Amino acid sequence: MNAQTPIATQSFAVSMLPSHKAEELTKGGNLAHIELGDQLYTLRITRAGKLILTK
Numbered sequence: 001m002n003a004q005t006p007i008a009t010q011s012f013a014v015s016m017l018p019s020h021k022a023e024e025l026t027k028g029g030n031l032a033h034i035e036l037g038d039q040l041y042t043l044r045i046t047r048a049g050k051l052i053l054t055k
Contacts, residue, residue, distance in 0.1 A: 022051060 022045055026032040030045040034053070044052045 022032075022043065025034075025043060026045060032043045034041045034043055039055065042054050044054070046052060
């Protein structure tokens with residue numbers, strides 16, 4: 001398997017994406033709700049510092 005190196009246009013596109021700090025979304029806690037249309041999702045920060053998004 002070959003590792004792919006991002007080309008300049010891909011790097012530029014990624015830097016243009018909105019960025020949000022998970023700690024700000026959870027207001028210092030470890031849970032936040034995120035709405036998409038009529039669906040509600042839960043964002044959880046684990047003790048290991050990983051993110052889990054569930055429906």
